[in-house]
Amino acid sequence: MTRISTLPSMFIVLGAVALGACAKNDAADNAAMTNDMAVDNAMAGNAMAGNAMAGVPQSFNFTGGDGALLGNVMVSEDSSGLVLNLTATAMPAGVHGMHLHEKGLCDGPKFESAGAHWNPGMKQHGRDNPAGAHLGDLANLTVAADGTAKVSIPVAGAMVASGPMMLADADGTALVVHAKPDDYKTDPSGDSGDRIACAVLAAAK
Secondary structure (H helix, E strand, O other), X not given: OOOOOOHHHHHHHHHHHHHHHHHHHHHHHHHHHHHHHHHHHHHHHHHHHHHOOOOOOEEXXXXXXXXXXXXXXXXXXXXXXXXXXXXXXXXXXXXXXXXEEOOOOOOOOOOHHHOOEOOOOOOEOOOOOOOXXXXXXXXXXXXXXXXXXXXXXXXXXXXXXXXXXXOOOOOOEEEEEEOOOOOOOOOOOOXXXXXXXXXXXXXXX
């Protein structure tokens, strides 16, 4: 009686099982690597978007409700926070409230698209308000009779591209000039009236 050994067949089956397990492990490893790369790329993209405004100061135009150019603002950063260097060229004369708003949208004529004041600390409006102020509350802007003004405005604690006080978030920020002076105390906007000029401060896309 001839006996046929089953060992080679067993080795073939075991080898196939092992190869299948390796293939599954390789597929799982590749999927995990692909996912990690996607996460890393997304993080790098966010960092690049923020860094697009960091470093070299960036200039952004002010427009009126009719789209007319009214001036510009240069955004830079130092160790204490942001610095906004504003130059008005054709704004209405007088004293105007000025605020950073939560969305980088300047859709005329009323600029309501900019949303409320930039307020990551969830405070009330105004430096003279015991429960204030918003991070986006700025000093009044005085425009001369010829429509010009030039002023440097510090925003302490805010940063362009890092931390919770980040200016260059997903939808940017808007710098809005109002028709009337800010009284620095009335919530939510200092009784500063209509929005008459707006500049989108956002990372380049």
